[in-house]
Amino acid sequence: MSLKIALAQLNLLVGGITANCDKIIATAKYARDQQGADVVVFPELAITGYPPEDLLLRPDFIAAAQTALHVVAQAVSDIHLVVGFPEASVAGLYNSAAVLRDGQVLCVYRKNCLPNYGVFDEQRYFIAGHELVQFELKGSNIALTICEDIWHPGVLLKNRAAGADIAITLNASPYHAGKMQEREDVICTQVKQAQLPLVYVNQIGGQDELIFDGASFVANQHGEIVLRAAEFQENVKCVEFVNHVPQANKCAPLYASVASVYQALVLGVRDYVQKNGFKGALLGLSGGIDSALVLALAVDALGADKVVAVLMPSCYTQEMSIEDAVAEAEALNVHYEIIPIAPAVQAFTEMLAPVFADTAKDTTEENIQARCRGVILMAMSNKQGKILLTTGNKSEMSVGYATLYGDMAGGFAPIKDVPKLLVYALSDYRNSLAPVIPERVLTRAPSAELAPNQVDADSLPAYENLDPILERYIERDQSADEIIAQGYLPDEVRRALTLVDRNEYKRRQSPPGIKITTRAFGRDRRYPMTSGYKGIP
Amino acid sequence: MSLKIALAQLNLLVGGITANCDKIIATAKYARDQQGADVVVFPELAITGYPPEDLLLRPDFIAAAQTALHVVAQAVSDIHLVVGFPEASVAGLYNSAAVLRDGQVLCVYRKNCLPNYGVFDEQRYFIAGHELVQFELKGSNIALTICEDIWHPGVLLKNRAAGADIAITLNASPYHAGKMQEREDVICTQVKQAQLPLVYVNQIGGQDELIFDGASFVANQHGEIVLRAAEFQENVKCVEFVNHVPQANKCAPLYASVASVYQALVLGVRDYVQKNGFKGALLGLSGGIDSALVLALAVDALGADKVVAVLMPSCYTQEMSIEDAVAEAEALNVHYEIIPIAPAVQAFTEMLAPVFADTAKDTTEENIQARCRGVILMAMSNKQGKILLTTGNKSEMSVGYATLYGDMAGGFAPIKDVPKLLVYALSDYRNSLAPVIPERVLTRAPSAELAPNQVDADSLPAYENLDPILERYIERDQSADEIIAQGYLPDEVRRALTLVDRNEYKRRQSPPGIKITTRAFGRDRRYPMTSGYKGIP
DSSP: OEEEEEEEEOBOOTTOHHHHHHHHHHHHHHHHHHHOOSEEEOOTTTTTOSOOGGGGGOHHHHHHHHHHHHHHHHHOOSSEEEEEEEEEOSSOEEEEEEEEETTEEEEEEEOSOOOOSTTOOHHHHOOOOOOOOEEEETTEEEEEEEGGGGGSTTHHHHHHHTTOSEEEEEEOOBOOTTHHHHHHHHHHHHHHHHTOOEEEEEOEEEETTEEEEBOOEEEOTTSOEEEEOOBTSOEEEEEEEETTEEOOOOBOOOOOHHHHHHHHHHHHHHHHHHHTTOSEEEEEOOSSHHHHHHHHHHHHHHOGGGEEEEEOOOTTOOHHHHHHHHHHHHHTTOEEEEOOOHHHHHHHHHHHHHHHTTOOOOHHHHHHHHHHHHHHHHHHHHHHTEEEBOOOOHHHHHHTOSOTTTTTOSSBBTTTTOOHHHHHHHHHHHHHHSOOSOHHHHHSOOOOOSSTTOOGGGTSOOHHHHHHHHIIIIISOOOHHHHHHTTOOHHHHHHHHHHHHHTHHHHHTSOOBOOOSSSOSBTTBOOOSSOOOOSOO | OEEEEEEEEOOOOTTOHHHHHHHHHHHHHHHHHHHOOSEEEOOTTTTTOSOOGGGGGOHHHHHHHHHHHHHHHHHOOSSEEEEEEEEEOSSOEEEEEEEEETTEEEEEEEOSOOOOSTTOOHHHHOOOOOOOOEEEETTEEEEEEEGGGGGSTTHHHHHHHTTOSEEEEEEOOBOOTTHHHHHHHHHHHHHHHHTOOEEEEEOEEEETTEEEEBOOEEEOTTSOEEEEOOBTSOEEEEEEEETTEEOOOOBOOOOOHHHHHHHHHHHHHHHHHHHTTOSEEEEEOOSSHHHHHHHHHHHHHHOGGGEEEEEOOOTTOOHHHHHHHHHHHHHTTOEEEEOOOHHHHHHHHHHHHHHHTTOOOOHHHHHHHHHHHHHHHHHHHHHHTEEEBOOOOHHHHHHTOSOTTTTTOSSBBTTTTOOHHHHHHHHHHHHHHSOOSOHHHHHSOOOOOSSTTOOGGGTSOOHHHHHHHHIIIIISOOOHHHHHHTTOOHHHHHHHHHHHHHTHHHHHTSOOBOOOSSSOSBTTBOOOSSOOOOSOO
């Protein structure tokens, strides 16, 4: 017996119930008419998009989602739809999946395992279901599961024992580098153990700080991938089961690590800008590597005609910085402006002279320069309706090597979760596609150019040491002693950890950026600002 | 038989394990030696402070807390200590209370009910205990509970049934206006039902966005309060039980509503500034009511000599604004500076003229003024080591009537959760203690003074209408239809809700401020920035 299941790997809009329903209906019709699918499976909470966060606390929002589910059910006939939605009940709210057919709700599965770690807050909103749910179609018993469920041993086994021939899982599984491989490894182990073929449907798209990478797949009962949808793009794939066995189909390859991060960043920028209705993007282009990479990302995400670069040299800006910035803009065919900041810096210096009399120069004067640039960029953003992209990387965000309201100003921070060494790797990768970042930018010593002959290495450990120290402290929760035991210099470890601890207040006011590591700043890492804890003993 | 229980209402430091232990030890000795207490009860998670947030994910932090508990146990003899701490186990982490005596851990209670709503994320960190725990002392069976436990019916009843004579509860219960009354009402209902006298110990102090107000109390088996510690200050009170009956003692009165908010704000400012090691505070003083109130709060929190006011007039600043600002600073004996912003505004205007050629004036030009002020204030903050207090109120934060990196710049936002009408009430209250805010400031029409003859009412509904609309939408999750049904003008409701929805991005980058309502912006309200949801149908 043949059964065709379509995997609707869609880019949905959080909160955009009407738009999501339109897309679900159109996709169901496409799967039915163009692919001959018997059933089409949508991602977790497809009706509302994922994660809807505290919108789930609004009765009007839940009521609208409930209504929308019935609209979808009525709108498409002659195909089963499996649709994620928030289900209100007397006991509380469930994260549910409904099976719809010809206007009817055939059955509803309620997610059993509610993640409440990392970026997830599902126990804030939902209560857990405790039942297994399967439905029968063309001789197959199809088990329903949602995302976190199948990361836990036992759920597929239990469904197998209860008579399932095929399992379906609806997902909104956020990206970090290496996640696709991890996901397939963990889940295929469960599949193999249960000897239960699995249809895994993930959403794609950027939502604030999260990327959903898609990479939906079908695994046979041996845990072998027999179909995979391409990552980072919308995709409706169809798999045919013959006697419960999925037939081999096209497996889109997974991107290599650095390329995958690049794609994630492009998707993240595009979706944040477009879903929020900006006319384009602008950024300060310094001649350094960070802004060079963000420029390339912005162009790849939005097109060169939607991007504006602004060069804002000061008396500390080297000539080569201007040359390189101009070369980058020209290589990418991006309009650029040059606005020297001296007049504003001069004005503030004179205005503050009476108050600052008898004080020595310190970082205050450096911050004033950065903040003058912030004012210029925000004025252009306000006037032109383009979002300001800020260009700080994760190494800087970690140690606070950035000026609040200065270079940290902006609506979105594309490389906020990208450590400096990975900035270089991404730039190399982008240059391997077409050379857009001058070689000199890749090789010169990084500098904020806020004081004479300043380089990052004056105040920070070399990035070759700093980045792994930060990764161990921030992502792996290692103590100073553990990191030092790995061979890092005690002084450098202490300096790095002290700076991380001290700069939580700055990160709390930073723009959102794209999570690409196992722990990003933002919802993913919730630290107190006021804290007696010091990473160092 | 007589039993004396001390209530240690302490101000602890999140993450400051060593400092907290020192304070716990000193307090135990005081309760033993000065009050003759048999047992001293500390707040929830006293060892680590509350809420430690993601510090709880660090193995080194948990290990340090575990060690500290034993240090405390060893350090004090001849008195029982009931101490909250995070308890590591093979199964996971518990939010626990240990009973210590003469170096031994007599027993440990593990919190049963883990709040995961509002500002709480306890299910992110802890697993729930399922046992009741009681210990015997001088003929009394004393039941242990922690915070959320006793908000649920049944816990005290079950303890009563299991033989308890007295219940103790360790708390870190965050403040909002009216919370103390709500707390006593709910909890005394449980007490009365169970006929089980209760010793309720709450911490006090400010921790980032939260205030813990103390107001620890003892209720007899009829649910009558027989002792109450003063709100908003450290306090070690002792209650004597004779034959399990608590003897009447001093009941500190509860503050009236507006006065209580004022005290909460003062405590919040003081603790944020002092716990984070700032030398003082500064703020921009406009002559408007918001900055006038924040100035008074800062002075009451820190002392006039720690506070600096900065007047930054523009060509749109009315003479009376300057007069009133000077009068406020002088009334509070605060040092002030006057720095006109014209030179910087002029510089930016000229620098941007080529880019802005052929464009009309809009809010961009207003934002430039606000951002020039932000640069000046941040420069003074950087140079002087004083924190910049931002002066925006909740009504403005709700509708985005503020300039990001301009008047929103600052390290702490004392009245961020205070609606405009409450700003007036708080100012009246402060003036009732001693007149510090000129009458004219209380009566003139609110204005941002960023354009000629501008007043808030040009772009916003009158605050008498706006504030209740916002409260219904933000705090009570009412829909537009529900709010309109209460008699508010449909146009005003739509305008207000649209602005709230549209400005989530701005709030995400705003400085932390003090929660005083049932739902503050921050950890308490987690909305997506990218969202298709519109509050209006």
